[in-house]
Amino acid sequence: MSIDHAPAPTRPSTLPASLTPALLTRLARQVTAAPGAATVTTTAPYTGEPLAELPSSSAEDVEAAFARARAAQIHWAATPIAERKRIFLRFHDLVLERQEQGLDLMQAENGKTRRDAFLEITDIAINARHYARSAERLLAPKRRRGALPVLTHTTELHHPKGVVTVISPWNYPLSMAAGDAIPALLAGNAVVQKPDTQTALTALWALDLMKEAGLPADVWQMVIGRAGTIGDPLMANADYLMFTGSTASGRKLASAAGERLIGASMELGGKNPMIVLPDADIDRAVEGAVMASFSSAGQLCVSIERMYVADEIYDRFVPAFVERTTALRLGAAYDFSADMGSLTTPSQLQTISAHVDDAVAKGVTVLAGGKRRPDLGPLFYEPTLLADVTPEMTLFDHETFGPVVSIYRFTDVEDAIRRANESAYGLNASVWTRDGALGRAVAARIHTGTVNVNDAYAAAWGSIDAPMGGMGDSGVGRRHGAEGLLKYTEAQTVAHQRLQGFQPPKGISHERWAGILTGALKVLKTVGAR
Known part of the structure; x- marks a missing residue:
């Protein structure tokens, strides 16, 4: 199924005025490299034209x-x-x-x-x-x-x-x-x-x-x-x-x-799930799904690639999601007019195309998108919704890292949680429901480092005072928070022992000292000391 998008912004032929040769040269000089170092030329994804020449470090x-x-x-x-x-x-x-x-x-x-x-x-x-x-x-x-x-x-x-x-x-x-x-x-x-x-x-x-x-x-x-x-x-x-x-x-x-x-x-990496429970606000969940799936053209570590929708609302949610997806305005514009931009590298375009083509060859149902858009730029790919995804398809459990989402039905909450957790990855997840307590309870059972209730990813990511990171194959350690x-x-403990240490004072036998310490430990426990 192809997408008839609204007219896209004109493909830019020049860089914005702020990106002067003087600025690009000054930035390139910030690279730590010896004078006369070899250089590498980057290209602009919007056009495929050369962008900057940067020195390579040895x-x-x-x-x-x-x-x-x-x-x-x-x-x-x-x-x-x-x-x-x-x-x-x-x-x-x-x-x-x-x-x-x-x-x-x-x-x-x-x-x-x-x-x-x-x-x-x-x-x-x-x-x-x-x-x-x-x-x-x-x-x-x-x-x-x-x-x-x-x-x-x-x-x-x-x-x-x-x-x-x-x-x-x-x-x-x-x-x-x-x-x-x-x-x-x-x-x-x-x-x-x-x-x-x-x-x-x-x-x-x-x-x-x-x-x-x-x-x-x-x-x-x-x-x-x-x-x-x-x-x-x-x-x-x-x-x-x-x-x-x-x-x-x-x-x-x-x-x-x-x-x-x-x-x-x-x-x-991640293969992040989103669960839409039966009582979810469908309009709000659809808007959240668009953000979750297509921000930065899906090239976002915490973006959603697997979507589980309750049987009770599947037939209302999915058409609304398809309609909203096909209305997205794709384009290359240095202003706020476009809804989704370009992919960044040819290799990423190749991976996304290969995943979708493999799924199509194996019988997937394309609800929206599914193809490149060279008319907009060399690295544009349509936002893509897929149904009837099966385990033998590459994108079933491999990270695609692009604007491609697989949609599945689920029968009950236990089914949804089980399927959300059927992944080696565990970075981010999203849960949608009108019942906040239920949403938080479901979130606590999903094996990911962050879970957002009634939000795509920004709520957890933007909570800088709280830790963010992955479980399983999604990483180790945390950024954000303390x-x-x-x-x-490096944590260091400095312990200064004053007056009396652990050895018995002069004149007291080790046996008697052991009894004194035993009594002291019992008293400390009785008075609630930690």
Whole structure:
């Protein structure tokens, strides 16, 4: 079934005025690379035309970046937290003030709509503000209960890890790049980061603004290159790893981190389910389904790819969802007019096409979409709804990472929960119901790191004070919340024993001392001591 979309915005032939050659050159100079380094040319997804020429970092460049980062980190860790806070609050202001430039960059190199790009601007502003105002509390020395009441003075301290390697993806080039660097930096670490080359300009823009806000030189550095060239030194020199990407790559990096006995946090793949319960508000659930499935053309780690709809409302929900999907306005426009933009890379277009073509060949029912749209741009693909998906189809349990959703009926809540949990992945889920208590109860039984009730993904993601991450093949560790900053630190316990220790005082036998301690322990239990 083809989609007769509303007329799309005219394909842009030039970049927005804000993306001047001078800006692109200045951003490219932020890459840590030796003079005369080889370059790589990125292309604009909207048009397929060359976008920017960026220097490629060598393994030696990465080694040099870590050496400078280690020297800078010593001074940065000694910088009072109040001063670090001022820098990041200034960065917050700059992101909002220069957002037009950031929006243009994200669209130019990622191909997403301006609406989706704006969510990244707000995300980073919230992230910077939250951690700037929380770091002092999270990092402050904390008194802990000592081994012996009064006699043991125990304190928990948090020291920065040192230099953190951050490897960030192309799909959310600002949120994933700056969002993971912010807490690492505020915790007193230096960061050496490898953003995906395709969307490196956005990461470099964030670095440029951070330097303008007052971040000292060399505390945050960017390197660009293929994993085969710079992957080894990025791991060999790291004191901690933050990675966002595929599960296959995550397994390899986790193994490398394990060999070096360093910590790692990873957000990996997903095959995220949405459950629409019988009492759901259908209109609201349909709007939520559109956002859940087609934001950033489905190239979102927490987007929905599996949708389970109650038998009682299936025949009303699905036609409404199809109608709303076919009305989406696709296009390449540097304004807020388009509902869905382009895919980002040819390889992603190839994967999506292969998944849908495989399903069609095996008897899937295409309710909407299902084909490329070269009339709009080289990497456009229609938002696609599929029914009658069966286990032998590749997209049944493999992540597609595009605007493709499989829709299934379910008979009762137990059936829905069971099927939602039939996946090796466990990143995000969505539940729709008019009964909030029921929705939360169902959510608690879904094996994913985040679950949204009556929302697609933004409610949990935007709750920066709460942890976000995956279960199973969707990753280890958490970003956001206290763990999102404290994972970049080493916890240290300092216990000061005063007056009397665990050995018997002079003149008291070990046997008598054991009896005294036994009595003391019984008293402590009786009075409710922990």
